[in-house]
Amino acid sequence: xxxxxxxxxxxxxxxxxxxxxxxxxxxxxxxxxxxxxxxxxxxxxxxxxxxxxxxxxxxxxxxxxxxxxxxxxxxxxxxxxxxxxxxxxxxxxxxxxxxxxxxxx
DNA sequence: AGACTGACGATCC
DNA sequence: GGGATCGCCAGTC
Numbered sequence: 001x002x003x004x005x006x007x008x009x010x011x012x013x014x015x016x017x018x019x020x021x022x023x024x025x026x027x028x029x030x031x032x033x034x035x036x037x038x039x040x041x042x043x044x045x046x047x048x049x050x051x052x053x054x055x056x057x058x059x060x061x062x063x064x065x066x067x068x069x070x071x072x073x074x075x076x077x078x079x080x081x082x083x084x085x086x087x088x089x090x091x092x093x094x095x096x097x098x099x100x101x102x103x104x105x
Numbered sequence: 106a107g108a109c110t111g112a113c114g115a116t117c118c
Numbered sequence: 119g120g121g122a123t124c125g126c127c128a129g130t131c
Contacts, residue, residue, distance in 0.1 A: 024112075061113070
């Protein structure tokens, strides 16, 4: 059964353009739970059965990728996401903003 | 009911 | 800029 929380997260994550990434905190804020960023990450772990949801485009504020998910790094690289030497995502270039779509910047 | 943990965030060093 | 610590909320043991 899909919880309303999962539906909200999927809606936001699905809106992330290719080559861009967003943070759990940003999603949490968009779904109305600015302090539940951890719940978002935990919930996303349950969305693994949703291939249509690019959950690999979701990282934390540090640009750190999900632990135990080495495939995520390869997926991001395939989309043109720039990673730093330490393996973190370059949020400076790939941080997606709902208000700032492809038409802007 | 109580304690621990976590795909986190912000702050401090 | 990177690493360590504290704080928040919900889920799990």
